[in-house]
Amino acid sequence: xxxxxxxxxxxxxxxxxxxxxxxxxxxxxxxxxxxxxxxxxxxxxxxxxxxxxxxxxxxxxxxxxxxxxxxxxxxxxxxxxxxxxxxxxxxxxxxxxxxxxxxxxxxxxxxxxxxxxxxxxxxxxxxxxxxxxxxxxxxxxxxxxxxxxxxxxxxxxxxxxxxxxxxxxxxxxxxxxxxxxxxxxxxxxxxxx
Numbered sequence: 001x002x003x004x005x006x007x008x009x010x011x012x013x014x015x016x017x018x019x020x021x022x023x024x025x026x027x028x029x030x031x032x033x034x035x036x037x038x039x040x041x042x043x044x045x046x047x048x049x050x051x052x053x054x055x056x057x058x059x060x061x062x063x064x065x066x067x068x069x070x071x072x073x074x075x076x077x078x079x080x081x082x083x084x085x086x087x088x089x090x091x092x093x094x095x096x097x098x099x100x101x102x103x104x105x106x107x108x109x110x111x112x113x114x115x116x117x118x119x120x121x122x123x124x125x126x127x128x129x130x131x132x133x134x135x136x137x138x139x140x141x142x143x144x145x146x147x148x149x150x151x152x153x154x155x156x157x158x159x160x161x162x163x164x165x166x167x168x169x170x171x172x173x174x175x176x177x178x179x180x181x182x183x184x185x186x187x188x189x190x191x192x193x
Contacts, residue, residue, distance in 0.1 A: 019044030045117035122154035
């Protein structure tokens with residue numbers, strides 16, 4: 001309704017603090033197999049992504065700093081033919097009406113850079129097998145266990161590419177160009193002679 005941010009209505013969009021933060025560590029054993037997992041989760045809370053607020057929602061092919069516009073904007077802004085779009089309009093960088101991305105003034109942001117801080121993270125899962133004593137005695141081995149471990153195999157959030165674990169208080173560091181933790185798979189062998 002206005003391009004003057006001092007005239008715009010202001011609303012509260014929730015708290016930066018999550019409702020629940022927790023984790024589960026568990027192990028299962030069946031015959032010679034063992035399975036263990038470490039899970040972490042957070043429910044509730046919001047965080048502001050400065051990267052999205054200040055840069056990724058710019059119009060045009062590139063912003064002033066050379067970054068590409070977010071692919072979310074493509075064909076997802078309101079038009080008379082596309083009234084169910086996620087975004088109301090393109091933000092024109094450097095124009096007299098809109099200054100930079102979703103920023104509407106000095107330290108004043110729209111809720112377009114606000115994301116849910118909830119996540120589910122399977123941090124570690126290990127599957128192992130311990131060989132029986134009959135086979136091992138022939139090889140003069142006391143114990144033999146083989147295993148496969150996956151680190152960070154599953155990380156689910158409300159928005160791909162953003163890690164809300166970067167801050168528990170909705171800090172500006174969240175979603176500001178950090179890489180997500182890498183996933184890895186490794187295999188191992190435990191032998192006791």
